[in-house]
Amino acid sequence: MRSDMKRMGTKGQRAALLGGLLAVVLGGTGCGSECVDAFDCRDKSTPPQGQSWACVEEKCTQVDSNTGGDDAGTDAGTQTDAGTDAGTQTDAGTGTDGGTDGGTGGLCDTVPRDEKLGTLQLQPGFSVAEAAPLSTEVVAVVSTPGPAYSLFALRTTATGRDFFALGTWPDVKLGEAALDTVLAPEDRAAGTSTFPSYTLAYDGTRLLAGYTKSDGSGKVAVLDPVARDATTYVSAPSNFTAAGTTDTFFINGGGLDTVSDGLGVYALLTSTKPFTAVKAVSFPAQVGGSGFSAIADNGIAVFGYSVPQTYVNVAHAVAAAKLATAVSSRTPVVLTDEPEVDVDSNFNNATGFGAGVAVARGAFDASFTFVVSDVSRFPLTPGLGGGQPPSVGAREPVLTASDACTSVDLLSSLGSDLLVGVTDVNGRRLVRIRQGP
Numbered sequence: 001m002r003s004d005m006k007r008m009g010t011k012g013q014r015a016a017l018l019g020g021l022l023a024v025v026l027g028g029t030g031c032g033s034e035c036v037d038a039f040d041c042r043d044k045s046t047p048p049q050g051q052s053w054a055c056v057e058e059k060c061t062q063v064d065s066n067t068g069g070d071d072a073g074t075d076a077g078t079q080t081d082a083g084t085d086a087g088t089q090t091d092a093g094t095g096t097d098g099g100t101d102g103g104t105g106g107l108c109d110t111v112p113r114d115e116k117l118g119t120l121q122l123q124p125g126f127s128v129a130e131a132a133p134l135s136t137e138v139v140a141v142v143s144t145p146g147p148a149y150s151l152f153a154l155r156t157t158a159t160g161r162d163f164f165a166l167g168t169w170p171d172v173k174l175g176e177a178a179l180d181t182v183l184a185p186e187d188r189a190a191g192t193s194t195f196p197s198y199t200l201a202y203d204g205t206r207l208l209a210g211y212t213k214s215d216g217s218g219k220v221a222v223l224d225p226v227a228r229d230a231t232t233y234v235s236a237p238s239n240f241t242a243a244g245t246t247d248t249f250f251i252n253g254g255g256l257d258t259v260s261d262g263l264g265v266y267a268l269l270t271s272t273k274p275f276t277a278v279k280a281v282s283f284p285a286q287v288g289g290s291g292f293s294a295i296a297d298n299g300i301a302v303f304g305y306s307v308p309q310t311y312v313n314v315a316h317a318v319a320a321a322k323l324a325t326a327v328s329s330r331t332p333v334v335l336t337d338e339p340e341v342d343v344d345s346n347f348n349n350a351t352g353f354g355a356g357v358a359v360a361r362g363a364f365d366a367s368f369t370f371v372v373s374d375v376s377r378f379p380l381t382p383g384l385g386g387g388q389p390p391s392v393g394a395r396e397p398v399l400t401a402s403d404a405c406t407s408v409d410l411l412s413s414l415g416s417d418l419l420v421g422v423t424d425v426n427g428r429r430l431v432r433i434r435q436g437p
Contacts, residue, residue: 108405108425116431118406118424123397129432132172134421136428138410140200141166142207142244146415152179152225154200154209159183161196163207163223169414172430182209182221184233199293201244203270208249210239220251222270234268234275240290243301243352247271248327250280252293252303263290265303265335267327280323282332291315294350294357297416299323300380300390302341302350302357315341315350315359317380317390339392341378346370353377354416354435358398360408375399375408375420377435398433 113119116131134141139161140154151166153174162178187194195218197210207225212218218239222232238254249268256266257277265281281303288311291304299320306313316338326333345361348370352358356379362372379393399408399420410421410430418433 108403111403111405113406113424113426115426116422116429117399118422118426119401119403120406120408120422121400121402122433123400125396125435126398127434127437129417129434130170131422131429131431132170134172134410134428134430135174136423138164138166138174138421139196139198140209141410141412141419141421141430142200142202143169143412143414143419144202145204149414152200152202152207154182154198157181159188160194160211161209163209163221163225165225170432179207179225179228180221180223180231182211184219184221187211187213187219197239197241199241201242201249203244203249204246206249206270208242208244208251208268210236210242210251210253212236212238216254218253220249220256220268222249222268222275232273232275234277236266238263238290241293243293243295245295245299250293250295250301250303250323252290252305254290261332263287263305264332265293269327278327278330279332280326281318281335283335288312292347292350292359294352296352296355296357296380298355298380298382300355300382302380303335304341304350305335312346313343313348315343315347315357317341317357317392319383319388319390321387322389339389341392342395343376343378344395345373348372349411351411351418352413353398353418356380356393356396358411358418360411372408373400375411377418 111119116128122128137156138153139156142152144150149169151169151172153164153166155162155164155174157178159181161182163180164178165175167173182196183194193214194211199209201208205224207223208220210218210220216237218237219233220236220239222234234257236251236253236256239251241252243250247270249270251266251268253266254263256268259266259277259279261279264279264283267278267280269276269278283305286308288306288308291306291313292315294302301318301323302315303318304313304315316335318333318338322333341357343359343361346363347359347361349360350357356377358375358377360372360375362370365371375398377396377398381391381393383389383391398418406422406424408420409423412419414432420431420433422429422431
């Protein structure tokens with residue numbers, strides 16, 4: 001499967017930017033053959049002992065662990081390619097390797113640009129508020145509820161990915177010391193191959209981030225940044241994205257704790273310890289891989305997966321009440337029975353944006369680099385009486401690109417507003433976008 005940041009690494013970035021489109025480093029999906037390397041096979045079932053997944057002639061194949069690990073570990077699972085390269089500006093998001101400059105030979109230096117949005121074009125119906133500088137090592141951001149928004153970050157470090165405080169909006173400042181590391185103690189040894197999930201979620205009290213390994217196993221780390229109790233590590237094979245609501249995380253992956261029932265969305269209930277795991281949403285029997293997750297202000301959730309063969313992402317909206325019933329009854333929602341979000345394109349990220357969801361739309365180029373045409377919002381309206389399915393409104397373009405001189409490498413939420421990570425020759429920053437003039 002190509003549903004991850006790895007596809008945005010060194011191999012594809014140098015040919016990534018197409019004229020008139022925006023290269024976004026947000027965690028893509030792929031198309032065409034089944035795999036390029038073992039990283040693409042991480043959503044497969046857990047192989048027998050002594051075996052691991054490898055990419056052989058563009059097909060995911062079980063091989064002896066002693067011979068199959070080099071591809072996943074050395075190439076896809078380390079910070080050199082999957083982390084530092086894809087998740088920061090070292091290669092994929094700035095002019096260091098042609099990311100922001102688009103291989104234009106410095107032409108972007110003379111292009112007029114807005115102080116906050118660069119050359120990105122804001123669309124009618126939206127307005128730009130504050131902006132704040134952002135470290136190039138930050139790969140994900142999440143905020144607490146307002147009116148005083150405390151921010152937290154997932155940062156690239158020597159250990160892989162660490163939780164950090166990020167100040168209070170708009171006074172964004174990366175903390176001097178990590179709150180804790182995402183990797184469980186047993187996976188911190190040098191040489192361990194891990195594939196960090198580029199997602200950070202918040203349940204009103206706790207933070208969650210995760211990772212997987214070449215054999216398909218993985219964990220999520222749950223941290224209370226205020227109480228600073230010991231971090232809880234929960235088994236979560238093939239975890240990819242997550243979204244949080246009060247005392248609950250929804251994890252898009254292959255299982256959670258002792259609950260294992262194929263790819264889908266699993267709920268981690270965190271109000272009491274030990275935490276409780278429940279499968280909340282079922283995917284079709286045949287999917288290309290796990291997908292993206294977001295929750296709007298009104299509680300409507302958007303979950304998705306990639307379809308087989310093409311690995312294009314799709315998503316459906318699930319009412320808050322129906323999701324709550326699924327969790328309490330232990331009867332998963334059948335996702336394909338719920339209204340589809342008509343993205344009308346592939347996309348490679350999603351986040352709540354007021355009473356709706358924002359997605360980064362686009363497609364892969366020949367180098368397996370995801371190139372985004374726009375960031376768009378889809379309004380989500382609850383059904384009548386709470387018992388009817390939600391309705392999904394028409395697409396509302398938020399940001400488009402007129403050239404390749406400014407890139408977007410992060411989407412998140414700030415209350416009912418949207419946070420966009422923007423990078424160009426003037427550096428990296430978080431920009432707050434609101435609905436309305």
